[in-house]
Amino acid sequence: MSQTYTAVTKQVDGWWVGWIEEIPGVNCQELTRETLLETLAITLREVIAFNRHDALAMVGSDYHEESIAL
Numbered sequence: 001m002s003q004t005y006t007a008v009t010k011q012v013d014g015w016w017v018g019w020i021e022e023i024p025g026v027n028c029q030e031l032t033r034e035t036l037l038e039t040l041a042i043t044l045r046e047v048i049a050f051n052r053h054d055a056l057a058m059v060g061s062d063y064h065e066e067s068i069a070l
Contacts, residue, residue: 007040009033020044 009018016036020026026044030036056063 005044007037009036023047 005023006021007018008021009016011017011033015029015031016033017029018027018036018040020040020043023044026040026047028036028039028043030039
C-alpha cells in the first residue's frame with residue numbers, strides 16, 4: 001500500500017527547513033531543497049518503522065493487524 005504525505009518547506013537564513021504535515025516529529029533542515037526532500041523521506045520512513053515496532057512491542061501477543069485505507 002502506497003501512502004502520500006505532505007512536506008511543508010521553506011528557506012530560512014540560507015537553510016531549507018521542512019516538516020511532514022501528517023506526522024509530528026518529522027522535521028529536518030538542509031542546505032538545498034532537493035537534499036531536504038530526500039532527508040525528509042528517509043526520516044519519515046525511519047519514524048514509521050520505529051512507530052510500528054513500538055506499537056507491536058507494546059501490544060504483546062494475541063493481536064490482530066488490520067489495514068485501514070483513507
